[in-house]
Amino acid sequence: MSRTPQGFTQSQVSWSPWLPPLPEAEFTDLHREALVDPARAKNPYFALLARDPETLRERTKTDNDIFYNADGGLPRAERELAATAASRINGCVLCASVHSRFASQHSGRSGDVQKLLDQGVKGDQDPRWRALLDAAEALTQTPPRLEASHLERLREFGLDDLALADLIHSTAFFQWANRLMLSLGEPLEPSS
Amino acid sequence: MSDVIDRLVGVTQGSPVDQVRRRRPVTRDHAQGSWNALFEPQVLGTVPLKERYAVALFVTGVSGDEVAGFYWAGLLREGGGDWAPGIDQAVQAGTTHGPYGRYDTHGNLAHESVEGLRFRVADALRPQLGEKLAAALDHAHLLVFRPRESSQAALKLLTDAGWSVTDVVTLSQLVAFLTFQLRVVAGLRVLGEVAR
Numbered sequence: 285m286s287r288t289p290q291g292f293t294q295s296q297v298s299w300s301p302w303l304p305p306l307p308e309a310e311f312t313d314l315h316r317e318a319l320v321d322p323a324r325a326k327n328p329y330f331a332l333l334a335r336d337p338e339t340l341r342e343r344t345k346t347d348n349d350i351f352y353n354a355d356g357g358l359p360r361a362e363r364e365l366a367a368t369a370a371s372r373i374n375g376c377v378l379c380a381s382v383h384s385r386f387a388s389q390h391s392g393r394s395g396d397v398q399k400l401l402d403q404g405v406k407g408d409q410d411p412r413w414r415a416l417l418d419a420a421e422a423l424t425q426t427p428p429r430l431e432a433s434h435l436e437r438l439r440e441f442g443l444d445d446l447a448l449a450d451l452i453h454s455t456a457f458f459q460w461a462n463r464l465m466l467s468l469g470e471p472l473e474p475s476s
Numbered sequence: 477m478s479d480v481i482d483r484l485v486g487v488t489q490g491s492p493v494d495q496v497r498r499r500r501p502v503t504r505d506h507a508q509g510s511w512n513a514l515f516e517p518q519v520l521g522t523v524p525l526k527e528r529y530a531v532a533l534f535v536t537g538v539s540g541d542e543v544a545g546f547y548w549a550g551l552l553r554e555g556g557g558d559w560a561p562g563i564d565q566a567v568q569a570g571t572t573h574g575p576y577g578r579y580d581t582h583g584n585l586a587h588e589s590v591e592g593l594r595f596r597v598a599d600a601l602r603p604q605l606g607e608k609l610a611a612a613l614d615h616a617h618l619l620v621f622r623p624r625e626s627s628q629a630a631l632k633l634l635t636d637a638g639w640s641v642t643d644v645v646t647l648s649q650l651v652a653f654l655t656f657q658l659r660v661v662a663g664l665r666v667l668g669e670v671a672r
Contacts, residue, residue, distance in 0.1 A: 288581045288582060289582060290582055290583045290584040290585075291582055291583070291584030291585050292585075302628040302631055303631060303641050303644060303645070304641060332645060333645060333649070335641065335642040335645040335646075336513075336521070336642065336645045336646045336649055338512075338513035338517050338518060338519065339510060339513040339514055339517075339646065339649045339653075340649075341509075341513070342506050342509035342510040342512070342513045343506075343510055343649070343653070345502065345506040345509070346502075346503060346506040346507050346509075346510055348502075349500060349502035349503040349506065350500075350503055353500060353502065353503070355499070356499070357499075357500075373575060374575050374623055374624065375575070375577065375579060375582075375585070375623065375624030376623070376624075377582060404588075423659050423662065423663055424575070424659075425573065425574070425575075426539050426540070426573060426574040426575065426620060426621060426655075427539055427540035427541065427573070427662070428658070428659050428662040428663070430662060430663055430666050431666060432666055432669045432670050434666075435666060435667060435670045436670055439670070444672075445492060445495075445496045445667065445671050445672060446496055446499050446500075448667055448670075449496045449497070449499075449500070449663075449664070449667060450500075452659070452660060452663030452664065452667065453500075453503060453660060453663075455659065455663070456656045456657075456659035456660045456663060457656055459652070459655040459656050459659055460652040460653055460655060460656035461652075462623060463619045463620075463623045463648070463651065463652035463655060464648055464649070464652050466623040466624060466626045467618075467619055467623060467626035467630070467631070467648055467652075468626075468631075468645070468648060470581070
């Protein structure tokens with residue numbers, strides 16, 4: 285039997301929708317285009333979001349560029365760190381599991397990522413990750429509390445304007461992702 | 477051409493923030509494309525524009541962004557909405573700081589639960605806004621401030637109020653998108669103070 289994960293984890297978590305995804309037989313070209321990656325028609329999360337195909341298409345293209353555009357800016361590992369921090373604060377166990385794995389994979393620092401999951405964003409981290417997490421934490425609040433001092437601190441670690449903009453976008457995007465994942469279904473431990 | 481994020485940030489052409497946004501043209505185009513898909517869609521579906529503007533005015537209002545609130549109030553007015561005074565009252569009652577909420581389903585996180593306002597549009601205000609819009613505002617507040625408390629029961633309140641499953645997807649996207657956009661805007665305003 286699948287059950288709800290008891291806390292944050294880097295292990296695989298699955299997701300079960302609370303509303304019926306669009307049946308595959310009802311997909312038109314517009315829906316398939318919205319998936320960007322056609323294999324996503326089998327994924328209940330994307331198949332549910334495909335009910336509003338224009339929005340899904342634009343959202344997916346925004347998502348992919350914020351995280352995968354490798355033309356300078358913030359290293360991928362730290363974009364994923366920001367995504368994990370937002371998910372940790374908002375309480376999205378599923379989003380945190382996916383993006384903590386990416387953060388570990390791209391940084392090679394699985395132990396520090398695990399500490400973020402176990403202790404939260406205020407836990408002990410090295411100075412660069414401390415500064416990144418403080419900025420992501422401030423921006424995740426409603427209303428956002430990011431201040432110039434957060435960004436000035438990050439400049440001391442060599443972040444340029446593009447890297448700062450990447451941090452802002454990665455953190456901001458997960459406000460969107462967390463709220464969809466949390467409100468349209470629930471995380472489950474995969475049945476073994 | 478400037479876009480909605482530029483307008484809300486106050487970006488001028490050629491400024492450092494303008495330049496940094498143009499280093500990520502795909503993000504820039506599709507962040508605006510997402511706005512278009514939600515607020516000027518090619519296929520409207522069954523969530524009317526006026527309702528979309530009203531929810532946006534509420535979300536930006538309770539999130540404390542006055543510039544965005546002014547922007548949405550203008551669109552709602554142009555859209556023929558007589559809801560603005562009612563939304564303003566709901567915003568007054570619903571403005572708070574987040575995120576917060578209980579962890580009811582993840583046992584190891586129960587001790588991290590944080591109590592806060594569980595907002596519902598006041599009974600006296602509901603006839604003026606209509607039950608359907610009022611239900612959308614109740615849900616928007618849940619999503620903005622305590623997304624960890626989302627539930628199947630909360631979705632049922634929306635479908636009981638007359639929103640279809642597809643409408644619920646659109647409304648959820650709309651609220652969640654705005655929590656993204658308002659942070660891009662807030663972040664870029666701060667970046668503008670320190671950009672080189």
